[in-house]
Amino acid sequence: MPTETLIEIVAFFAGMCTTVSFLPQALKTWKDRDTRAISLGMYIIFCSGIALWFTVGFLLGSPSMMLWNGVSFSLALSILTMKIFYSRREIREKGTWGGTKQIP
16 A cells, blocks of 8 residues: 555544544534633634645645545634624623623
């Protein structure tokens, strides 16, 4: 088996494992609509990193890297979007974000 094929097989399963491990958090966030414990800064950096790994996969011509980073990016971006949306809603409804009173 050529080394490139072995690398692609390992990359496929590594990507599958890391992406599938992220799925329970995404499903819980969608179900509960609660993003208070999620760090906005972390998800912005995380989405940026995943987009860069997707780009690396594209430049290397690695279908596995593109597939799993594309799926991970979609999941993470949906959580980031919910974080922003629900945080803005919390500020409008309660006048607070994360329990800290906002100055008018």
